[in-house]
Amino acid sequence: xxxxxxxxxxxxxxxxxxxxxxxxxxxxxxxxxxxxxxxxxxxxxxxxxxxxxxxxxxxxxxxxxxxxxxxxxxxxxxxxxxxxxxxxxxxxxxxxxxxxxxxxxxxxxxxxxxxxxxxxxxxxxxxxxxxxxxxxxxxxxxxxxxxxxxxxxxxxxxxxxxxxxxxxxxxxxxxxxxxxxxxxxxxxxxxxxxxxxxxxxxxxxxxxxxxxxxxxxxxxxxxxxxxxxxxxxxxxxxxxxxxxxxxxxxxxxxxxxxxxxxxxxxxxxxxxxxxxxxxxxxxxxxxxxxxxxxxxxxxxxxxxxxxxxxxxxxxxxxxxxxxxxxxxxxxxxxxxxxxxxxxxxxxxxxxxxxxxxxxxxxxxxxxxxxxxxx
Numbered sequence: 001x002x003x004x005x006x007x008x009x010x011x012x013x014x015x016x017x018x019x020x021x022x023x024x025x026x027x028x029x030x031x032x033x034x035x036x037x038x039x040x041x042x043x044x045x046x047x048x049x050x051x052x053x054x055x056x057x058x059x060x061x062x063x064x065x066x067x068x069x070x071x072x073x074x075x076x077x078x079x080x081x082x083x084x085x086x087x088x089x090x091x092x093x094x095x096x097x098x099x100x101x102x103x104x105x106x107x108x109x110x111x112x113x114x115x116x117x118x119x120x121x122x123x124x125x126x127x128x129x130x131x132x133x134x135x136x137x138x139x140x141x142x143x144x145x146x147x148x149x150x151x152x153x154x155x156x157x158x159x160x161x162x163x164x165x166x167x168x169x170x171x172x173x174x175x176x177x178x179x180x181x182x183x184x185x186x187x188x189x190x191x192x193x194x195x196x197x198x199x200x201x202x203x204x205x206x207x208x209x210x211x212x213x214x215x216x217x218x219x220x221x222x223x224x225x226x227x228x229x230x231x232x233x234x235x236x237x238x239x240x241x242x243x244x245x246x247x248x249x250x251x252x253x254x255x256x257x258x259x260x261x262x263x264x265x266x267x268x269x270x271x272x273x274x275x276x277x278x279x280x281x282x283x284x285x286x287x288x289x290x291x292x293x294x295x296x297x298x299x300x301x302x303x304x305x306x307x308x309x310x311x312x313x314x315x316x317x318x319x320x321x322x323x324x325x326x327x328x329x330x331x332x333x334x335x336x337x338x339x340x341x342x343x344x345x346x347x348x349x350x351x352x353x354x355x356x357x358x359x360x361x362x363x364x365x366x367x368x369x370x371x372x373x374x
Contacts, residue, residue: 007040014104015086021075021093024130027051049140055125065121066150070157071102072131081348098160105360121372136321154371155325157333164337172313173296177289178249180319185244189276194236206274207242223249223317249317287323295332
């Protein structure tokens, strides 16, 4: 009789993912690998959101009581330059945001829970695809309503943090990460000879003034940037059309709505001034990440009990599709220190300290049990 294959340990699991990264919504081989390792461990699972994996481990008692542990699994379009033995084997694709670390921590927690099953309720392990781009894999998971009929006590996620040393966790109660919108403007005027300005309705001038008006909206809790400008003219040719692209980050849904209306109004006023016509497209991205205050306090207390250092985090203007879970369930998103030597995320040299995997497993395992008991 053939002996069943043994599942990989979490570090080997992480290194496999790092060698074989896949971009958002293309995580077919990643999902297959995760499924294979879960099968080896005897953990029930199925596909979700096409290229994601949803595992479930049942304990005892009321199985409707549930905690959802989430890790993202997609990589970024970056050519890796980190000098590690497990560097990416896929040119132009890299786990530069630590999603391989997140998945390894979740996998390690599931292995521990499967070995004992000494808890009341059900623990879901969600390996989620497509965090790095709209519409976000979280929205696709929730569209399937996989937790219907369960009393979800918490949805828990983590993110690596290279400004924190290994053994340190970061928390923030309430609003934490921003909602994000993608902004696109097409400004149409009448171009022509750059020396004959009286004949023009200059979309370049209109774009310059609109950019200034948009950037004036910025403050500590409203971040707007224009990152792309296209004007296909020349030194003495003004084009008929200019395109702008940018991003908007806010921490409050009502202010988000008002700011979007303000952007439309600024574009309309600018058109009246320049005789142009501006098409405004606002592609809504992720909601704010808002941490449940009770869960945050309990998590920080557990971290201290485990002998870990605790850091209180500032508002963060980056976005995370974990915000979708926050709109539906009590949720907690925290930071896992991976050492300042790791470098910056979203760069070709990012190399987190793998010792953080054990820290992350121990903490998330304890958190799952704590939230199921409370």
